[in-house]
Amino acid sequence: MNRRFGSWPEPGRYYRPRAGAYAVIAAGDGILATFQQSPFAELQLPGGGIDPGESPLQALHREVLEETGFRLTAPRRLGMFHRYTYMPDYDIYAQKQCHLYLAQIGTKQADPTEPDHSAVFLTWDVAETALGVAGDRHFLKRARRLLRV
Numbered sequence: 001m002n003r004r005f006g007s008w009p010e011p012g013r014y015y016r017p018r019a020g021a022y023a024v025i026a027a028g029d030g031i032l033a034t035f036q037q038s039p040f041a042e043l044q045l046p047g048g049g050i051d052p053g054e055s056p057l058q059a060l061h062r063e064v065l066e067e068t069g070f071r072l073t074a075p076r077r078l079g080m081f082h083r084y085t086y087m088p089d090y091d092i093y094a095q096k097q098c099h100l101y102l103a104q105i106g107t108k109q110a111d112p113t114e115p116d117h118s119a120v121f122l123t124w125d126v127a128e129t130a131l132g133v134a135g136d137r138h139f140l141k142r143a144r145r146l147l148r149v
Helices: 056-068 124-130 134-147
Strands: 003-005 016-027 030-036 042-044 047-049 070-087 092-108 117-123
Touching: 003 134, 016 056, 016 070, 016 134, 030 056, 030 124, 047 056, 056 070, 056 092, 056 117, 070 134, 092 134, 117 124, 124 134
Parallel strands: 003 070, 016 092
Antiparallel strands: 016 030, 016 047, 030 042, 030 117, 070 092
């Protein structure tokens, strides 16, 4: 089942389809998340857009490394949701098709290379309320049930 989170699209406005892959990354007593400083401060699940020619898993590995500096292991699909939003970095309105995965934290390779992103560790309880996207919080709860944490 595909879900929609966030506000409804504005009537008459074009929303460009934008597929992305994101992960709940289990890390000990919590998760690895990313803090995006701009265009507005927000805690997020690591991940991002799927580039032409990439599979969702290829994009997920690339984006997690860029945003956190960590590798991930054992990704498995949790589901997908839609979100209609304005993306100021690209100056577009987008219908985001967010593919969600559950993964384990791997080794740290480097510092994040994505501008204005930093890796943060959140406890499961904090993450349930602190993540800025409702769909992220929904799939975090699903991941907790699967892991029984």
